[in-house]
Amino acid sequence: xxxxDVAGLTVDFGTGEAAVRGVSFHLDPGECLAIVGESGSGxxxxxxxxxxxxxxxxxxxxxxxxxxxxxxxxxxxxxxVRGRRIGFVLQDxxxxxxxxxxxxxxxxxxLLVHRTVPRGEVAGRVRRLLADVGIPDPExxxxxxxxxxxxxxxQRALIASALACGPELIIADEPTTALDVTVQAQVLDLLAGLxxxxxxxxxxxxxxxxxxxxxxxxxxxxxxTIVEQGPAERILTDPGDPYTxxxxxxxxxxxxxxxxxxxxVLQARSxxxxxxxxxxxxxxxxxxxxxxxxxxVGESGSGxxxxxxIALGLLPADSGEVTLTGEPWSALPxxxxxxxxxxxxxxxxDPAGAFDPRHTVARILTxxxxxxxxxxxxxxxxxxxxxxxVGLGPEHLGRRPRQLSxxxxxxVAIARALASDPAVLVCDEPTSALDxxxxxxxxxxxxxxQAEHGLAMLFITxxxxxxxxxxxxxxxxxxxDVVESGPAAEVLASPEHxxxxxxxxxxxxxxxx
Amino acid sequence: MRLSRGALAAAAVGLVLLxxxxxxxxxxxxxxxxxxxxxxxxxxxxxxPFGTDQLGRDVLARVIHGAGTSLAMGFGATALALAAGLVxxxxxxxxxxxxxxxxxxxxxxxxxxxxxxxxxxxVALIGPGTTGATLAVAVAATPEYARLVCAQVRxxxxxxxxxxxTALGQSRPALVLRHVLxxxxxxxxVLATLGVGTAILYGAALSFLGLGPNPPAAEWGAQLSDGxxxxxxxxxxxxxxxxxxxxxxxxxxxxxxxxxxxxxR
Numbered sequence: 001x002x003x004x005d006v007a008g009l010t011v012d013f014g015t016g017e018a019a020v021r022g023v024s025f026h027l028d029p030g031e032c033l034a035i036v037g038e039s040g041s042g043x044x045x046x047x048x049x050x051x052x053x054x055x056x057x058x059x060x061x062x063x064x065x066x067x068x069x070x071x072x073x074x075x076x077x078x079x080x081v082r083g084r085r086i087g088f089v090l091q092d093x094x095x096x097x098x099x100x101x102x103x104x105x106x107x108x109x110x111l112l113v114h115r116t117v118p119r120g121e122v123a124g125r126v127r128r129l130l131a132d133v134g135i136p137d138p139e140x141x142x143x144x145x146x147x148x149x150x151x152x153x154x155q156r157a158l159i160a161s162a163l164a165c166g167p168e169l170i171i172a173d174e175p176t177t178a179l180d181v182t183v184q185a186q187v188l189d190l191l192a193g194l195x196x197x198x199x200x201x202x203x204x205x206x207x208x209x210x211x212x213x214x215x216x217x218x219x220x221x222x223x224x225t226i227v228e229q230g231p232a233e234r235i236l237t238d239p240g241d242p243y244t245x246x247x248x249x250x251x252x253x254x255x256x257x258x259x260x261x262x263x264x265v266l267q268a269r270s271x272x273x274x275x276x277x278x279x280x281x282x283x284x285x286x287x288x289x290x291x292x293x294x295x296x297v298g299e300s301g302s303g304x305x306x307x308x309x310i311a312l313g314l315l316p317a318d319s320g321e322v323t324l325t326g327e328p329w330s331a332l333p334x335x336x337x338x339x340x341x342x343x344x345x346x347x348x349x350d351p352a353g354a355f356d357p358r359h360t361v362a363r364i365l366t367x368x369x370x371x372x373x374x375x376x377x378x379x380x381x382x383x384x385x386x387x388x389x390v391g392l393g394p395e396h397l398g399r400r401p402r403q404l405s406x407x408x409x410x411x412v413a414i415a416r417a418l419a420s421d422p423a424v425l426v427c428d429e430p431t432s433a434l435d436x437x438x439x440x441x442x443x444x445x446x447x448x449x450q451a452e453h454g455l456a457m458l459f460i461t462x463x464x465x466x467x468x469x470x471x472x473x474x475x476x477x478x479x480x481d482v483v484e485s486g487p488a489a490e491v492l493a494s495p496e497h498x499x500x501x502x503x504x505x506x507x508x509x510x511x512x513x
Numbered sequence: 514m515r516l517s518r519g520a521l522a523a524a525a526v527g528l529v530l531l532x533x534x535x536x537x538x539x540x541x542x543x544x545x546x547x548x549x550x551x552x553x554x555x556x557x558x559x560x561x562p563f564g565t566d567q568l569g570r571d572v573l574a575r576v577i578h579g580a581g582t583s584l585a586m587g588f589g590a591t592a593l594a595l596a597a598g599l600v601x602x603x604x605x606x607x608x609x610x611x612x613x614x615x616x617x618x619x620x621x622x623x624x625x626x627x628x629x630x631x632x633x634x635x636v637a638l639i640g641p642g643t644t645g646a647t648l649a650v651a652v653a654a655t656p657e658y659a660r661l662v663c664a665q666v667r668x669x670x671x672x673x674x675x676x677x678x679t680a681l682g683q684s685r686p687a688l689v690l691r692h693v694l695x696x697x698x699x700x701x702x703v704l705a706t707l708g709v710g711t712a713i714l715y716g717a718a719l720s721f722l723g724l725g726p727n728p729p730a731a732e733w734g735a736q737l738s739d740g741x742x743x744x745x746x747x748x749x750x751x752x753x754x755x756x757x758x759x760x761x762x763x764x765x766x767x768x769x770x771x772x773x774x775x776x777x778r
Contacts, residue, residue: 367678
């Protein structure tokens with residue numbers, strides 16, 4: 001029988017159009033429904049409405065959990081449902097767990113609130129829950145605080161607390177977005193195990209490849225409505241709605257167009273860097289040629305960003321040397337390096353933080369042009385020209401960063417990097433904060449600019465699909481060491497190092513169409 | 514955003530006080546120093562709406578004329594403390610670990626003393642009088658600003674936009690002036706608006722202890738001190754200067770709170 005039955009769900013925040021309009025779906029025990037959409041599509045609001053937590057005006061033709069009408073619940077009755085009948089797993093476990101509380105206490109909370117087990121048995125139940133979600137040494141972990149656990153263990157602890165009272169429905173809102181691919185694979189396996197044991201799962205995600213692994217059915221949301229809903233296999237291989245098709249097409253796929261590399265422009269020799277007694281980089285060397293993209297792949301803490309900052313001359317290396325177009329670079333004192341800084345430019349991960357919030361786009365770009373030595377009279381025209389190159393119109397000149405969308409901000413960041421006519425772009429996760437359709441646009445833009453300007457790119461990412469699409473050569477970092485490097489097609493098709501193989505196996509992929 | 518009703522009222526009172534400070538003679542019914550031997554400690558009413566003091570001077574006139582000195586001490590001390598805090602905080606944040614440690618530990622020592630005590634020590638070293646008391650209050654307030662400026666600058670300095678500026682090849686002074694200081698300053702200015710109230714109180718306290726402006730200059734703290742001996746027989750001598758101090762501090766705090774809401778969301 002149907003566990004969750006939702007029909008005509010509408011959530012209105014009283015700000016013009018309702019955030020969620022006429023959403024209908026149903027869910028059986030042991031089934032996984034994935035709700036997929038980009039930012040602002042209403043998927044998280046829908047999830048929260050199922051818990052009575054949307055914060056807006058909720059209306060529905062039907063909103064039934066196991067035959068019980070959720071629309072008539074008062075706050076007290078809702079509290080009884082939350083945690084006991086429906087478990088909720090949030091995206092960021094570091095924020096969702098109370099930093100002052102031990103893990104065991106956190107997981108025990110729902111047990112104590114709902115009194116589903118006698119007090120004396122709570123500790124034992126907590127240990128069993130932690131073991132069930134695959135946390136090794138649960139006895140010790142239960143006594144630790146959230147900051148002592150890795151991201152993957154934190155997410156598991158969060159899932160354990162959602163599971164504590166044995167709910168028949170788990171709602172997981174982007175449960176793996178903040179995690180490395182290998183950890184993501186583990187968490188998805190854990191959710192798959194729950195589903196197999198009869199728990200129904202609503203999985204909210206922006207990532208079609210992630211849900212492909214788990215979902216029985218997929219609902220695609222856009223602007224507050226479900227545009228398409230059906231069995232996962234059909235949605236992923238034979239979508240009917242144009243938006244679903246566009247989403248699928250935006251998933252990075254294919255390989256970089258062949259490049260004809262020019263002379264080496266950025267060379268690193270035996271770079272090492274330690275922070276305290278932790279080795280961030282142990283002897284890393286690479287050559288980057290003009291017109292070529294070198295993909296730098298690795299999980300958090302592998303040393304990718306440290307290497308990028310050393311390449312940019314923002315962080316001194318402990319030993320080794322970086323040269324830029326054959327000239328000394330890392331060895332120079334800052335005074336001598338400054339005049340050459342325009343030759344190598346960063347494209348940031350978080351463009352929102354990369355601009356002075358008080359400045360307009362015009363000022364951001366003219367300032368960069370001023371440093372690059374553009375005469376004052378030409379700067380305004382050049383700024384408009386830079387915007388045109390990144391696909392924005394001159395009307396954006398007067399805006400401030402917060403008045404731009406994420407994708408527009410990243411375009412402005414790229415325009416600023418181009419202002420000084422650099423030879424090298426260092427892109428540190430430039431698309432990981434963006435929606436998949438915007439990511440596709442930015443990747444296409446970077447590819448076009450590379451072809452037009454003969455740019456060399458050091459491209460850092462944790463996403464193997466992205467690296468496959470943009471990189472000509474790949475370097476895999478693990479714990480500060482290069483474990484494998486070579487032409488992208490070779491490394492990604494037949495990896496030699498076990499770690500590369502693990503990464504590739506863990507990476508979510510769409511079924512072959 | 515519109516001002517709240519409370520902030521509007523506070524701003525109105527503040528404007529009146531400012532007018533008193535700038536042109537006291539326009540509002541004052543009597544000269545502040547004229548003693549009327551026939552009306553010693555006269556109660557409020559008649560020709561003296563706030564009464565007279567022990568020398569027969571009009572209390573209202575002295576409150577109005579005292580506004581200039583009291584506000585100048587409060588705002589002057591805050592401005593000086595802000596300037597000194599900026600210099601020290603910037604030096605600490607940008608000067609490297611040894612400079613930062615030395616400066617900030619010194620500030621810690623100063624912060625560990627109550628502000629008024631610090632002001633008393635300072636006035637003992639500098640000497641009493643309007644200037645001395647203002648400087649002393651500034652010294653007492655400086656450590657707070659220095660700490661906040663240092664913390665703010667260190668946060669902003671590691672921000673994405675400062676890094677982007679560095680990567681563009683902007684010089685350090687240009688980065689500090691164009692990006693670091695303007696973005697670090699918001700909370701510091703809000704603290705300053707709140708600090709003005711404290712500074713006015715400290716200034717009044719120093720005057721009350723006889724370390725502020727020399728008699729017969731009109732100043733609220735000194736007037737409060739004068740009225741202390743007559744609290745039971747002639748409450749108005751101390752009451753109205755005290756009311757002026759309270760009103761000013763409330764006004765400054767309400768306006769400061771509004772600014773904080775607006776800029777420190």
